[in-house]
Amino acid sequence: MSKNSGKGVNLKDKLDGNELDLSLCDLNEVPVRELAAMTKATVLDLSCNNLSILPSEFSNLTHLVKLDLSKNQLQQLPSDFGRLVNLQHLDLFNNKLVTLPVSFAQLKNLKWLDLKDNPLEPNLAKVAGDCLDEKQCKLSAVKVLQHMKALQSEQDRERQRRIQAERELEKKREAEQRAKEARERELRKREKAEEKERRRREYDAQKAAQKLVEKKKHDDDDDDGVVEKAVPVSCSPPSRKWSVCGILLKLLLFLIVCAIGSITVCRVTDIKPEPVCAPVNAFYEEAVSTLHSHEALQRILQRITLQ
Template sequence: MGRLFAEPLETLNLSFNRIMAKAGGKGVNLKDKLDGNELDLSLSDLNEIPVKELAALPKATILDLSCNNLTSLPSDFCSLTHLVKLDLSKNQLQQLPSDFGRLVNLQHLDLLNNRLVMLPVSFAQLKNLKWLDLKDNPLDPTLAKVAGDCLDEKQCKQAAIRVLQHMKTIQSEQDRERQRRLQAEREMEKKREAEQRAREAQERELRRREKAEEKERRRREYDALRAARQEMETQTKKENSEIPILAAPQVTAIAVRCASKKSGGSSKNLGGHSPGKRYGYKKTEGTFVHAGNTLATQRIIRWHPGAHVGMGCNKTLYALEDGIVRFTKEVYVPPPRSQESREVICRLPKGVVLYKTFINVVPTKEVGSFKLVTML
């Protein structure tokens, strides 16, 4: 196949056809056909712009897309930064892409007879724009006043200057508003951080006070327990030191004999009337007892066995050695899971110390009496 053109192609006009609309721009290989810088796709009944095919033509700096059915521009259309002149007149465009300002090399822009109301803020970045036509668009009144009528070449050039200045003003205002919002957000964030730090500090102080109070409470309980123990030890030492040393009395011969079962004390000697069991009996302080003597009877435990004291049936306390009866009190700390902890400790006032009463026998030899072992 021979060459179709004898000379290099400067301008390619594909207007008045439906090739692009139906084939999506893939029916004709424009890269092999174009050597110039102008591409005319007007009156092609386009619904979409073949951006991929146009991006493959970096030399096509002049693009005519007028008189088509375009309602919007794809987002990747703004990647065609090589465009210098763009004609989008007589379409149905309702808005331009938000990053339309990426077309930084654009000098000539025709948006005649579309449905545009506002321009994107990035429009202010088109610093090389020298010609602009916005006639026959339902523009915002302020923007329409700035753009003017664009009836001739001079007015279109002035429109480009005024619209760029107007969009720069809008961009500056939006930037300032954005800065104010950012500043307000930073201040709010700082305020929230300060409040959070204050709350954390308050919580730490509260925990510190609670720990200090708990420590002080435990210290008072420990001091009270220690003082009670010292007091009991002092009382015990005092009582032991006050035990009198009995002088040996004059020995007197007394005829005694062991009592028989019929000598009294039996319930059967009361005419068949039993006095019943007696509880609450106890030996008094300082009484001399013999081994095996009953020291106390109790229905519930009121006295606890101490030194040389045993516990028999029915909680009866009896002496294990001959000696003198002594009562002592000691601090009582019940086990954590015992019945006393569940039913008694929880009802007591805070700081109350419990005591147990113990019956002790101080081993001592009896002086001043003897047992008759034989008749005189």
């Protein structure tokens, strides 16, 4: 089925005073732009068409006082339908409406309402009633407005609770963020202090090591001075010096003992004439002649000779 927006319909031909009758025009869309220009038409009849939805721009027709949308296929009304604040008479008979927009509560001038033959949700259907006569339709308008105002108030409270919850959540997030930033600052401060303490310890350790090296060097210089004063010729360590001297002394004593023994053997035993004792006897005679002036040695040698 091709869409019929009413552009082929001469709206001026349908206008009678302040009443514009577009019923039975097989409309699929509402010619909102053309209707908005006809502010004189405060009564609009769109009944018995094929309308399944009203565009959001329909709420701009605020000049409407009476509106007939009966016997269409409307499944919902625009969310801002409540902008039609001058509307007093509304016929929605025989459509497919389940709920009404919350903004419906803003139709403060609404005096007459028919919602019969719609699959309304139970609470709304109970409030709307049957609208079988003028009195019931007027009562329906009053009750439905009260019902929608209650829903609007509940929605407003729910929205306020949601806004409050979001604010509380935002405050909580901000508090957590501030706490996190405070912890991070404290952590950075502690890490900085620890780093400073570590560097201070390293500095103190370096200074202590430097002092120890300087002290050791000073002590070594003092020890070198003492050694030079005590044994200026020797550069060997004391332990090594005494070890060599001991060996030399022992060797000297050994040689003396051997010499004395050889002299004694060659002078007092029967091998004196032997050739092996000739060097010993010669060394002895030379030593005696050299040391003849020493009286003590002479006595010792005399004793040895007498033996």
